[in-house]
């Protein structure tokens with residue numbers, strides 16, 4: 001992969017070589033094979049232990065109860081980085097979802113389309129040690145702590161599958177982008193009201209100590225489709241606007257209604 005000069009690992013050739021080996025294994029992976037086993041360095045194991053402890057404290061305060069229950073079932077180890085394959089096996093037993101390795105960013109149709117087949121394409125590398133609390137790309141900590149925990153929950157697994165089915169059905173890019181925007185503000189950064197408090201339920205939010213500390217400073221809006229679709233988002237900064245469901249069931253209804261009715265926006269050519 002290409003590293004931009006502002007990437008934390010840009011000047012670290014050993015890290016770049018390690019990432020290149022992980023990417024090469026992902027590229028040669030074929031569905032049905034065992035997920036490649038990665039030899040994580042002691043430095044990477046240290047990042048996992050640090051972030052895992054950091055997240056656990058914040059999850060107790062900020063994560064919704066559905067996330068906490070799923071995390072209990074998944075029981076990721078705190079003392080070592082689990083292999084993607086072993087997390088995948090746990091998901092398969094709980095909800096039928098599996099992880100498959102991705103070398104880097106995956107095309108939008110391939111990523112969502114795979115969800116319809118209960119497959120989540122995930123990275124296996126770990127962020128650079130110089131910024132352990134920040135990753136410019138979705139690393140494996142985000143994939144397993146965020147999406148892995150979601151996919152251990154039947155209700156989330158059904159919502160992920162609906163995203164996949166919607167994108168498979170759509171032919172135009174405009175509607176797929178709309179689905180992607182809704183994914184961002186719900187699956188990645190969703191909030192939910194619980195006993196009068198606002199809790200996090202999104203995978204990006206709950207895999208980032210910084211985002212969890214910051215989300216109360218964002219402008220928090222109720223679930224509203226036009227507002228969500230029209231809302232710009234930030235990839236490398238804290239989110240200035242977030243959307244909150246009245247309950248987890250409200251989030252399910254909102255996504256279910258949207259994903260089963262979303263249609264292509266492009267005009268159908270008249271004959």
Ligand SMILES: [Fe+2]
Nearest residue numbers: 138188203204
């Ligand atoms: Fe993600």
